[in-house]
Amino acid sequence: MTITQLSYVLAVAENQNFTKAAQKCFVTQPTLSMQIQKLEDQLDVLIFDRSKKPIELTEVGKKIVTQARNIVNESYRIQDIVDQEKGFIGGEFKLGIIPTVMPTLLPMFLNNFVKKYPKVKLKIEELTTEEIITRINDGHLDAAIAATPLENDTIKERVLYFEPFVAYVPQNHRLRDKKTLETSDLEIEDMLLLEDGHCFRDGVINLCKAFKSHNDDKFQLESGSIETLVKLSNEGLGMTLMPYLHTLDLNEKDKKNLHYFSEPSPAREVSLIYHKSELKMQIIEAMQDVISGVIRGAIAFQNVQIISPISK
Template sequence: MTITQLYYVLAVAEQQNFTKAAEKCFVTQPTLSMQIQKLEGELDIQIFDRSKKPIELTEVGKKIVTQAKNIVNESYRIQDIVDQQKGFIGGEFKIGIIPTIMPTLLPMFLKAFIKKYPKIKLKIEELTTEDIISRINEGHLDAAIAATPLESPNIKERVLYFEPFVGYIPKHHRLSSKEKINTDDLEIDDMLLLEDGHCFRDGVINLCKNFKSQNEDQFQLESGSIETLIKLSDEGMGMTLLPYLHTLDLSEKGKNNLHYFNEPSPAREVSLLYHKSELKMQIIDAMHEVISGIIRGAIAFQNVNIISPLPK
């Protein structure tokens, strides 16, 4: 039994196709098939049910794949140990970032991070929280940045910052005359929300439902982007809540529509996520250090009340 054979098994389990798995592993399909058959022969079992289309794992195959993930991850740790011993911080690093964080945080830290750690090859994807959890668990992401806590047993969360919610309230709205707002001022039926799948949407709903018993079905307008919510609000279609970093680049006219909460301000917790196996920790530590250092200059709020991003 070899690490390579187990890696091939994981590829087929993911792709459910020998040809696609071989392409992913950069080997020929006969080579990959032969190695898997050799492993099955050694164990005297069938890992895959090849009669199914697409290919499926057998019951014992499912158990083998679970253990193979652990073994392959632990094999990667050997390279981590060597890199740390040499003081090397580099190589490919795959990170996912949720859509409501990507456009504001990434431009703040990316240039500084690349300059400080030029040997790291970042691969960045914009992903939903659900996809992030799945990909970290499957080993397809090294880390991610998302709103927390997520209560996922295999994922560690390392807090980066707390980002307050800010009301964006157009003129002539019932709350526009208030200098500061409270959470019990919010009425969910005049709130513009992001579409399903965004954890910031769930945070806003959780915030409102703490104080109002409105029906979620009353929402008439939802959008896939915060920028669209701002434009709809400017048209008098309702108010919305923004993450604080999204307020920094507003026009002066837009900033006139901002209304901050009385303390403690409702806020989201933003964290660096990674698998409990703690692979590539030297890069995770470096990213946490850079982002934390930059964000301290942008967010001075301390007295906050963290709102859960989990749907209820």
Template sequence: MTITQLKYVLSVAEYQNFTVAAEHSFVTQPTLSMQIQKLEDELDVQIFNRSKKPIELTQIGQKIVEQAKVIVDESNRILDIVHQQKGYIGGEFRLGIIPTVMPTLLPMFLNNFTKKYPKVKLIIEELTTEEIVKKLADGHIDAGLAATPLENEAIKERPLYYEPFVGLIPQNHRLFKNKNISVNELEMEDILLLEDGHCFKDSVINLCRTHKIDNKKGFQLESGSFDTLIKLAKEGLGMTLLPYLHTLDLNDEDKNHLRDFENPPPAREVSLIYHKSQLKMQMIEALKKTIDGVVRGAISFSDVKIISPLQKR
């Protein structure tokens, strides 16, 4: 039995297809199949039911896969121990970032991080929170940047900053003349939202005091882009809510439409998250230290009310 064989088993278990698993393992399909067959012969059990489409794990195969995940994680930890002992920060590091954080936070720290840690090959993906959690569990990414808390026992969370919500109010709106706005004044049917899959949308829904949509506007619109929501709001089609960092680069005309919330403002907690197995901790610590250094000067809010994307409604 080898670690490589166990990795092949995990790959087939994930993709439920020998050809696809081989592609993701960077080997030929016959090589992968032969190694898995050798393992099955050695154990004298059948791990996969090959007659099923897609391929399924047998009952004993499910137990083998659970143990294989532990063994592969622990084998990876050996290299981690060596790197930490040597103080080495380098190698491949895969990071997932949610769409509502990527455009504002990434430009703030990426240049600093790559200059300070030139031996790290940082691979960045824009992913939803659900995708980040799944890829962390599958070992396809090493860490993520997401809104928290997630209430997931398999995930470790390291808060980076607290980002208030800010209202963007069109001139014809009932709240435009207000210096500040209150959470109690918000109505769901009044707010332009991001589309499903964005945790910021879920946070906004949790924030509002009512979820009944009377559709007084005569239309219902959801967008994947804050820029689109801003343009629609300026056309008088409704108000929208933005994360604080997204407001910093707005032009002066757009900033005239911004309204802060009364204290304590609603806010989201943005954290560096990673699997409880805590692999590549030296790179996770380096990333957190870098982000802490650049964010501290841009966002220093502490008196806020955290609105969780998973808050019970």
């Protein structure tokens, strides 16, 4: 049994196809098939049910894949040990970032990080929290930046900052004349929301006490971006909530529509998250250090109440 064979098994389990798995592993399909066949012969079990289209894992195959993933991840730790011993911070690092954090945080730290750690080859993807958790557990992401806490036993979290919610209240809205808002002022029925799948949407829903009385038949608008929500709000279609860093890019006219909450301000916790196996920790710690350095000057809020990003 070899690490290579186990890696091939993981590739087929993910792609459910021998040809695609071989392409991902940069080997020929016969080579990959032969190595998996050798492993099955050695174990005297079938890992894959080849009669199914697409290919499926057998029941024992599912257990083997779980253990294989642990073994392959642990094998990577050897290189980590060597890198840490040498003080080397470099190599490929795959980072996921949720959509409501990507446009504000990434420009703040990316240039600094690249200049400070030129040997790190960053691969960054914009992904939902659900996609991030799946990819971290499958070994396809080294870390991610997401709203927390996630209450996931396989994921570790390092808090980067707390980002308050800010209300965007257009002209002629019922809350327009209130200088400071209370969370009890919010009503989900006149709230413009991000589309399903965004954890910030779930945070807003969790914040709105009136959600329990929400009627799905009532008029409601959803969008894929906060920028679009602001434009819809300006058309008088309702108010919306924004993460604080998004308010910094508004024009001066739109900034007049911002309303802040009384303390403790509702806020989201944004963290650097990674698998409990703690691979590539030297890069994770370097990234945390850079982000913490640039974020201090942008967010001065301290007295906050963390709103869960988990859909309830």
